[in-house]
Amino acid sequence: MIVEWMLLGLLVPVAAASGYLAGRRGSDKSSGRRVTHLTSSYFRGLNYLLNEQPDKAIEVFLQIAEPDSDTLETQLALGNLFRRRGEVDRAIRLHQNLFTRPLLSAEQRGLALVELGEDYLRAGLLDRAEALYKDLLQVEGQQQVALRQLIEIYQREQDWDSAIAAAERLCESGDCSNVELIAQFRCELADLALQDGDRESARGHLLGALGDVPDFTRARLQLGNIELDQRNWRQAAKHFEKVAKQDPDYVSEIVHPLLKALHELGDRRRAHRLMRELSQRERGSASLLGLVDLTEQDEGRLAAVQLLAERLHERPSVRGVRRLLDLSFPPAEDRESVALVRDILDKLLEKEPTYRCGRCGFRPRALYWHCPSCRNWGTVKPIHGLVGD
Ligand SMILES: [Zn+2]
Structure with missing residues (x-):
C-alpha cells in the first residue's frame, strides 16, 4: 500500500496542474467541461488506488497527464508512471528527450537526471546509472540524492569499498543515517577476507565496524568465531557473551560456541551461571538446552530430565520435547512408539524454517x-x- 500512496503523492500535482492548465487555456464552456472531466477521471483513478488496483489507476492518470505534457513537471510524472508500469524503455526515451530542451535550469537538469537514473536502475543498467549519478554529484543540491543512489548501486554490484566511500561522503555532507549500513559493508569485506583465508584483514574490518557501531552484533559474532577458530578461548567467550547481553534475539547463535569456549577454559561454573541467566531472558530454547546438557554432564540424567520438564511446563517447545525424549528414553532403550514420536518431531523441525x-x-x-x-x-x-x- 505504501507504493500506492507514493503514487498518489506523485499524481496529485499532475492532476492539479492539468486541471489548472485546462482551465487557463480553454474557452469558458469547454474548459468547464474539461475540468469536470478531469475531476471525475482523477477521482476514478483515486478510487482504483484505494481499491489497491494501481495498474488501472496509472492508466487513468496517464490519460489525465498526456494531453498537457508540455511542462517539465508533467513530463517527469509521466516518465515516472511509464517506469512504474514497467515501460522502462519509454521512460528512458522520455527522460533523455528532456535534455534536448533548451534553457533547462541546473535544478531542472538535476531532476531529470534523478529520474533517468531511476530508469536505468530499474532496467538493471547499473553501469549507466553509476555514470549518471557520478555526473549528478557535480550538480548543486543533488549530491545527497546521487550518493544515496550510488550506495544502492554499489551494494547491488557488491563493491563494498566503493559503497563505504560513498556512505562516508554522504555522512560528511550531513546525512549520517547510514552508519549501520557502513558497518554491514565492513562485515561483508570481512567475509570476503575470511574466504581468502586472511583472518587479520577480516579482524581489521570487523574492529572497524565496531568502531562505527560499538554494539554491532554481526561484527561481534564474526569476531567471536574468528577467535574460536584461533583457539583464543577467552577472547571468543568475551565476544559471545557481549552478543548475548546486547541482543537477546541472537542468543541461539552464540550458545554452542560460547559453551565450547568455556569448556576449553574449564570454566564450568561460569557456563552454568550464564546459561541459567540467559534461559530466563531468551525467548527461544537454545540456552535452556545448553543448561540441560551441562546439568546432565555434571549432575546426571535424572537432574537434567527434572529441570527440562519443569521448564517445558512454563514454556513449551518442540526442540525441548525432542531433547526430553532423548533424556527419558536413550536410543539404546528405544521402543517402537518412542522411535515414531522421535521421527515425527525430527521431521517437524527439519521442515520448519529457523529464521524470518x-x-x-x-x-x-x-x-x-x-x-x-x-x-x-x-x-x-x-x-x-x-x-x-
Ligand atoms: Zn526481507
Whole structure:
C-alpha cells in the first residue's frame, strides 16, 4: 500500500496542474467541461488506488497527464508512471528527450537526471546509472540524492569499498543515517577476507565496524568465531557473551560456541551461571538446552530430565520435547512408539524454517545479514516459539 500512496503523492500535482492548465487555456464552456472531466477521471483513478488496483489507476492518470505534457513537471510524472508500469524503455526515451530542451535550469537538469537514473536502475543498467549519478554529484543540491543512489548501486554490484566511500561522503555532507549500513559493508569485506583465508584483514574490518557501531552484533559474532577458530578461548567467550547481553534475539547463535569456549577454559561454573541467566531472558530454547546438557554432564540424567520438564511446563517447545525424549528414553532403550514420536518431531523441525525477515516475512533456513528477498540489512532473525530455535 505504501507504493500506492507514493503514487498518489506523485499524481496529485499532475492532476492539479492539468486541471489548472485546462482551465487557463480553454474557452469558458469547454474548459468547464474539461475540468469536470478531469475531476471525475482523477477521482476514478483515486478510487482504483484505494481499491489497491494501481495498474488501472496509472492508466487513468496517464490519460489525465498526456494531453498537457508540455511542462517539465508533467513530463517527469509521466516518465515516472511509464517506469512504474514497467515501460522502462519509454521512460528512458522520455527522460533523455528532456535534455534536448533548451534553457533547462541546473535544478531542472538535476531532476531529470534523478529520474533517468531511476530508469536505468530499474532496467538493471547499473553501469549507466553509476555514470549518471557520478555526473549528478557535480550538480548543486543533488549530491545527497546521487550518493544515496550510488550506495544502492554499489551494494547491488557488491563493491563494498566503493559503497563505504560513498556512505562516508554522504555522512560528511550531513546525512549520517547510514552508519549501520557502513558497518554491514565492513562485515561483508570481512567475509570476503575470511574466504581468502586472511583472518587479520577480516579482524581489521570487523574492529572497524565496531568502531562505527560499538554494539554491532554481526561484527561481534564474526569476531567471536574468528577467535574460536584461533583457539583464543577467552577472547571468543568475551565476544559471545557481549552478543548475548546486547541482543537477546541472537542468543541461539552464540550458545554452542560460547559453551565450547568455556569448556576449553574449564570454566564450568561460569557456563552454568550464564546459561541459567540467559534461559530466563531468551525467548527461544537454545540456552535452556545448553543448561540441560551441562546439568546432565555434571549432575546426571535424572537432574537434567527434572529441570527440562519443569521448564517445558512454563514454556513449551518442540526442540525441548525432542531433547526430553532423548533424556527419558536413550536410543539404546528405544521402543517402537518412542522411535515414531522421535521421527515425527525430527521431521517437524527439519521442515520448519529457523529464521524470518521481520520486514518482508521471508523465511530462510540460514542466517542472512542481507535479506535476499527485500534487500534490507539485519532484518533476518532467528524464529522463537514453539517450533523455532
Ligand atoms: Zn526481507
